Amino acid sequence: MSMDLGSEGGKNKGHRDRETGTLGKLVSLLDLVALADGPMRFTDILSLSDQPRGTLHRQLSHLVEEGLLEVDRDGRYLIGLRLLTLASRSWARNEFRAVAEPHLHRLQEVTGETVHLGVLRGTEVIYLDKVEGRQSVRMYSQVGNASPAYCTGVGKAALSALDDAELDARISRLEYHPYTEHTLRDISELLSDVSEIRARGYAFDLEEHESGICCVAAPIRSDDGHMLAGISVTGPAYRVTLEKLRAWAPLVVAAADSIMTDMRNRMGPKR
Amino acid sequence: MSMDLGSEGGKNKGHRDRETGTLGKLVSLLDLVALADGPMRFTDILSLSDQPRGTLHRQLSHLVEEGLLEVDRDGRYLIGLRLLTLASRSWARNEFRAVAEPHLHRLQEVTGETVHLGVLRGTEVIYLDKVEGRQSVRMYSQVGNASPAYCTGVGKAALSALDDAELDARISRLEYHPYTEHTLRDISELLSDVSEIRARGYAFDLEEHESGICCVAAPIRSDDGHMLAGISVTGPAYRVTLEKLRAWAPLVVAAADSIMTDMRNRMGPKR
DNA sequence: ATCGAAAGTTCCATTATTCGGAACATAATT
DNA sequence: AATTATGTTCCGAATAATGGAACTTTCGAT
DSSP states (O other), rough: SSSOOOOOOOOTTTTOOSSHHHHHHHHHHHHHHHSSOOOOOOOHHHHHHHHHHHHHHHHHHHHHHHEEEOOTTTTTTEHHHEEEHHHHHHHTTTTTHHHHHHHHHHHHHOOOOOOEEEEEETTEEEEEEEEEEEESOOOOOTTTTTTEEEGGGHHHHHHHTOHHHHHHHHTTTTOOOSSSSSSSSHHHHHHHHHHHHHHHHHEEEESSSSSSEEEEEEEEETTOOOEEEEEEEETTTTTTHHHHHHHHHHHHHHHHHHHHHHHHHOOOOOO | OOOOOOSSOOOOOOTOOOOOOHHHHHHHHHHHHSSSOBBBBBHHHHHHHHHHHHHHHHHHHHHHHHTTEETTSSSSSEHHHHHHHHHHHHHHHHHHHHHHHHHHHHHHHHSSEEEEEEEETTTTEEEEEOOSSSSOOGGGGGGOOOEEGGSSSSHHHHHHHHHHHHHHHHHHHHHOOOOOOTOOOSSSHHHHHHHHHHHHOOEEEESSTTTTTEEEEEEEETTTTTTTEEEEEEETTTOHHHHHHHHHHHHHHHHHHHHHHHHHHHHHHHO
């Protein structure tokens, strides 16, 4: 297996027009339904997609036929369980995740706080795993979750491992949404944070994405620099002070390094 | 939201020929790759799918373009993270799962063993959630997992809630794979087990799917009988004796009933 | 290193599928 | 009951997928 989970594919997702091919249009629909807060009626979808009614109807039918969407008894559409099954199989067999897992657990035990593993995809971080302790709120949902890289610890750590050209290419067209009052506000703030991160080897997220939530994160990169990822220790600000984060930083960096080493060994020295 | 997670759509999955339409063929490919043990080379896929090379190549390219598949640095294909993201969103927002969650936790705390929530899809059970205690092995992977209904507690419990005609329609063409020496061997064994389950209101799985693993399960059905699901308490045979399972049965049934009640209330008396 | 074979990629005329407007059906609302 | 909003089906036109063959690259053995 390979460590590569893809560094490409970071197309702008929000609302790219001109979907390419049949599949593109169908996947857009999936996205649309998945992004909604709940089941959608035919008309809801119709107004959000710019398809003619007949076309949309057939597209939805096909998606339902394949189990990618489901129709509830009120005729509303929701994401089908088939996707969950597909995703869970690939998750379970993901080698990178498997290699990282014991390290995440160790880190969780030592710090007592929640530990995340995420990979960088374009300008987003997708969380691959999460290990939480007793006292934390259950947030299963984090696995698979995509968040902007610029306001998360794992994301900024991963970004810091890019060379300047790549970094610039990815973050120059970003929209810097102010999630909290501490969220980085523009590219210059991000760049200066990244240079600090590079200097010290790890990143902080001080309530930048979610109020009251802080973390320390360290980058993980594959040998060929093709895949970027990161791990973090996260907790509530009232419990997790900056001093604590500083104290944990070396542990996080060490864990990240161990994961890289394990990955190298597992894959053999080839290439 | 609706409780309906679909009772239709139980197409025979294994290797249905004659894929309908463009999407059908592409989803088959996704399945093929997801089912594999690891990343697949182009040729591996070529030999398993019966597509000409040019066609297959283009299909794979499209899937990669949409992020449903990814290519590792060795050119091998694996399931893309996009599926994980899509699936996790729908999971997080699944109302049935959300309603059941507190009940699962309560059941876990009382019994100390692992609790599962699964829905019946055709002749398979898909696990929607899992709550485990301290001492159990971490098996995240269970969520999203699909298993045959006839050899799992949740599955048999759900089957027992079908009327005879529906039950027969689903299980008559099954292949009864003997996972363990205790696995039900044919339709007659299943039918007699189901009638016992109906009589007592809950199901056992005594090492029928996995050696050394037992459980008690109770059925959950929506008002309209359209959706079938179940919950179970599962543990290793050396710790979880038949007496214990019997003792837990009323708790499991009560939890299942509570979930049904909550669901009814949440959805309002409409329809 | 060199050759041969296997693997992977591109091309394009043909074929099958999707598109989308409009007519048709059904459910909700006044 | 009439009216509107919503959902479904149809079919000629437009578009995308097909698949055979030619082409390029990678791999394995000598």
